Amino acid sequence: MDDLKDKAWRNDAAAKVTGRARYTDDLKLPGMLHAVPVYSEFVHARLIEVDSAAAAKSPGVVRIITARDVPGVNRCGQILKDLHVLADDKIRYNGDVAAVVVAETRAQAVAAARRVRVLAAPWPEVLDPEQALLPGAPLVHEEHGSNLIHRHVIRRGDIDRGFAESAHIIEQEFRTPFVEHAYLEPEAALCRVRGDGIVEVRGSMQHPYSTRRFVSEFLGLPLARVEVVGTPMGGGFGGKDDTAALVCARTALAALLTGRPVKMTYDREWSMRESYKRHPYLMRYRMGVGADGLIKAVYVRMVADGGAYCSVSPWVTWRSTVQCCGPYVVPNVDGEVSSVYTNNVFTGAMRGFGSPQVNFAIEQLVEMAAEKAGLSGVEFRRRNMVRQGSTTITGQVLEGHVVSLSQVFDRVLAESGYEEKLKRASRGRGEDDYYGIGLALSYRGVSLGAEGTDFCAAVVSVQYDGSVLLETGVHENGQGAESAMILILAEELGVERGRIVYRRSSTSSVPDSATTVASRGTIMGGGAVSRAAAAVRLQMAGAIAAELGCAPEEVRFAGGRLTAPNGKSVDFTEAARRLYRDQKYPYALGVFPAPHVTWDEHTGQGKAYFTWVYGCQAVELTVGRRTGRIKLLNAWAAHDVGRAVNSAALLGQFYGGMAMGAGYGLFEELAMKDGHLTSLNYDTYRIPRATDMPEMTAIILENRDPLSPSGAKSIGEPANELMAPAIANAYFHATGQRRFELPVGRVR
Amino acid sequence: MKPAAPPALVVNGRGMRVSAADKRKNLLTFLREDLDLTGAKRGCGIGQCGACTVLADNRPLRSCHALVADVLGRSLTTIEGLAAPDGSLHPLQQAFIDHGAIQCGFCTPGMVLTAHAFLLKHPAPTREEARKAIGSNLCRCTGYQQIIDAILAAAPHYKK
Ligand code: FES
Ligand code: FES
Numbered sequence: 001m002d003d004l005k006d007k008a009w010r011n012d013a014a015a016k017v018t019g020r021a022r023y024t025d026d027l028k029l030p031g032m033l034h035a036v037p038v039y040s041e042f043v044h045a046r047l048i049e050v051d052s053a054a055a056a057k058s059p060g061v062v063r064i065i066t067a068r069d070v071p072g073v074n075r076c077g078q079i080l081k082d083l084h085v086l087a088d089d090k091i092r093y094n095g096d097v098a099a100v101v102v103a104e105t106r107a108q109a110v111a112a113a114r115r116v117r118v119l120a121a122p123w124p125e126v127l128d129p130e131q132a133l134l135p136g137a138p139l140v141h142e143e144h145g146s147n148l149i150h151r152h153v154i155r156r157g158d159i160d161r162g163f164a165e166s167a168h169i170i171e172q173e174f175r176t177p178f179v180e181h182a183y184l185e186p187e188a189a190l191c192r193v194r195g196d197g198i199v200e201v202r203g204s205m206q207h208p209y210s211t212r213r214f215v216s217e218f219l220g221l222p223l224a225r226v227e228v229v230g231t232p233m234g235g236g237f238g239g240k241d242d243t244a245a246l247v248c249a250r251t252a253l254a255a256l257l258t259g260r261p262v263k264m265t266y267d268r269e270w271s272m273r274e275s276y277k278r279h280p281y282l283m284r285y286r287m288g289v290g291a292d293g294l295i296k297a298v299y300v301r302m303v304a305d306g307g308a309y310c311s312v313s314p315w316v317t318w319r320s321t322v323q324c325c326g327p328y329v330v331p332n333v334d335g336e337v338s339s340v341y342t343n344n345v346f347t348g349a350m351r352g353f354g355s356p357q358v359n360f361a362i363e364q365l366v367e368m369a370a371e372k373a374g375l376s377g378v379e380f381r382r383r384n385m386v387r388q389g390s391t392t393i394t395g396q397v398l399e400g401h402v403v404s405l406s407q408v409f410d411r412v413l414a415e416s417g418y419e420e421k422l423k424r425a426s427r428g429r430g431e432d433d434y435y436g437i438g439l440a441l442s443y444r445g446v447s448l449g450a451e452g453t454d455f456c457a458a459v460v461s462v463q464y465d466g467s468v469l470l471e472t473g474v475h476e477n478g479q480g481a482e483s484a485m486i487l488i489l490a491e492e493l494g495v496e497r498g499r500i501v502y503r504r505s506s507t508s509s510v511p512d513s514a515t516t517v518a519s520r521g522t523i524m525g526g527g528a529v530s531r532a533a534a535a536v537r538l539q540m541a542g543a544i545a546a547e548l549g550c551a552p553e554e555v556r557f558a559g560g561r562l563t564a565p566n567g568k569s570v571d572f573t574e575a576a577r578r579l580y581r582d583q584k585y586p587y588a589l590g591v592f593p594a595p596h597v598t599w600d601e602h603t604g605q606g607k608a609y610f611t612w613v614y615g616c617q618a619v620e621l622t623v624g625r626r627t628g629r630i631k632l633l634n635a636w637a638a639h640d641v642g643r644a645v646n647s648a649a650l651l652g653q654f655y656g657g658m659a660m661g662a663g664y665g666l667f668e669e670l671a672m673k674d675g676h677l678t679s680l681n682y683d684t685y686r687i688p689r690a691t692d693m694p695e696m697t698a699i700i701l702e703n704r705d706p707l708s709p710s711g712a713k714s715i716g717e718p719a720n721e722l723m724a725p726a727i728a729n730a731y732f733h734a735t736g737q738r739r740f741e742l743p744v745g746r747v748r
Numbered sequence: 749m750k751p752a753a754p755p756a757l758v759v760n761g762r763g764m765r766v767s768a769a770d771k772r773k774n775l776l777t778f779l780r781e782d783l784d785l786t787g788a789k790r791g792c793g794i795g796q797c798g799a800c801t802v803l804a805d806n807r808p809l810r811s812c813h814a815l816v817a818d819v820l821g822r823s824l825t826t827i828e829g830l831a832a833p834d835g836s837l838h839p840l841q842q843a844f845i846d847h848g849a850i851q852c853g854f855c856t857p858g859m860v861l862t863a864h865a866f867l868l869k870h871p872a873p874t875r876e877e878a879r880k881a882i883g884s885n886l887c888r889c890t891g892y893q894q895i896i897d898a899i900l901a902a903a904p905h906y907k908k
Binding site: 010012013014015016017018019020021022023025026028181182183184185186232233234235236237267268477480648649651652654655656657658659660681682683687688689690691693695696 | 780784785786787788789790791792793794796797799826827828830831837841844845847848850851852853854855856857860875879880882883884885886887888889890891892893894895896
């Protein structure tokens, strides 16, 4: 039990289970005002005027803010600065915010917001990304010149020769829908201008540093004058980046203009209307397979609906490009992935980041190819999968880490009894409900890869009584990142974790550590912690090595003591005290830059990611013969995590990822009508409930990665990218019918 | 002297009177804004997610969907009232921690209270029954499995 407790330990659990944890909307400040956003009825329109005269006279209204009030730059964005914080020239989607109403109470603000009139001239809209690329289509951003946000290409080998060598050709089109992150906590922000003139921002956001950038540019203040303070948040899944930062920026402006603290808490309806989604994809694949059952060629064209703003579309679609052929060796590839502006709700980062879409396609495609080639799906995958030393479709040789794809595959096959169960699959025959089992494989580049600046910082400060303060640039999104950092540091310093206090960092105390997305928290943050700890160890060892009669590098940190090879030792606290006595600080900043990666934008070739993770998931289900209702019976997942730092948190990532993947596979999709979202709350957007989920089996593989200082890799996203294709394959084995569109369980 | 009127409302064992204006308030807003009991969360506001769950006479209630007037004369328990007065955790709370059932924590207060009400009535549930019991509460983080583990682990504490 002690062991279990230890494995499940989290620094924030007690506060969360007692209601003591204060999320943004739980906080109040004296004299606090309330702000709410104002939307318009339009989808695409030229803005004429925001008429707030009537609203301004509403009871309790203190101020109504529009684009005219912006002291800094009203345009922001992580890649293209095309996102207006408050609508200025045009409305580009139905979630654009035209004004912010600030009032004494929230109810007063909501009442007044209804009286703001947004006057605009409707403009022809474009809602289909393929049509958006046709000549003459209405432009969402005229100054951009076209609706193409970005196009990635990948060219490898000789595509014509590849198809010429093929005995079988499989062609198929796949589609995926808009999907909502559906974090339980809607966006919220609480801002004030402190006595020292610093604009202090708290909010439900997963990217304090980009929030700080957005706020400082929007207010026209230097970065150092804006402090974003970490606050517990109710889930992000990649979704609390741009939109959440905009909510913070508008709230900060309200605080600046009124001179009072301001809170803005979103209703679920506003959150769903305005926040960005997972990209819908249209994917057209052609695959050629030789008589030997080897994949010879893949030709693919993808169009991703970016919606009204760029956000991180080029990065999301880049991952789709690199992983467009799944974890298979393909010598000849011709691929293009385009992200496109439309007047739909915009799309951006969501757990998986461009892989859930392509995995849905490719993992069905390989089974279709196997069937044509007269092989089982298992055998076909074995022949084509990447192995140690394989070259990926971008020309990267997989080396320097254990390529464990066949390991995760074998474990899932064994634990699920896949091949035996597959023999019992209904394939659309029989009297009872249809039964089937299916699986999917993936590999995944770790962290941001060749398209992002990828580094992270951590500060370790040992106090003279032997207690330790830790700060990192990794943001706690609910995944247990802080606890993982504490556990890594405890191990590195050889002390019990109770000595370590994680100081919830602000952007003013730790250098810009980019974003906590791409499942990079543990590998990057853990890397920074390891480096800071190594520096502190050297400082402490240096102060006592002479006395112990050894070199500083020889001192071992374990059991709360510093021990020399000869057995002499000093207590950790005593060592800390001595450093202070000698006027030296056991204090270090550790920086972990991601190892080098390369990319050639014109050929789509290069070392895309510094390391990779491998995963396999399977699912067993029934399909109602008459109802078509899909019921999941059991699910398995095997992932190579490098090293398990906190096993309960790790399992939570497995199960949570599988559940979200199951929702994607079974029923999640946002309903839209003429550019208006009609799914605006949990009654019309269904996410998995406990009763939708089966019992899940998590299989943890640990092949320590030498490129990760803590040995750990990533799990949050790998766990989320495989359940939908596994469900699609199981559905086929059950019914004999393929579903080429998500969600598989859509009522047709 | 007249005998004191019974309190209009009991919250976490503490009796209180409520004004006529308070009675018309949304219960969740009243708890969060007036009593500063912010453990109950607003996830949807339409009775779908269960994040706002509190117990009224040990039965789960969606406070986003109730008025203060609806619960007059009843005894409310919010997540703040589950631990012992000395702050030591209820065995169910401890089980949530030990089994990794908490991630972002936004669903946690509602989950714990829903599970508590269920275990009071069914102290020896099967996994399937526990799964059904939390079927009305949404969690986007955990996939529910460790929550069910926690409920089963805490069940023995509910046997008389
Ligand atoms: S907030 Fe009450 S059920 Fe969601
Ligand atoms: S722990 Fe995040 S919603 Fe349940």
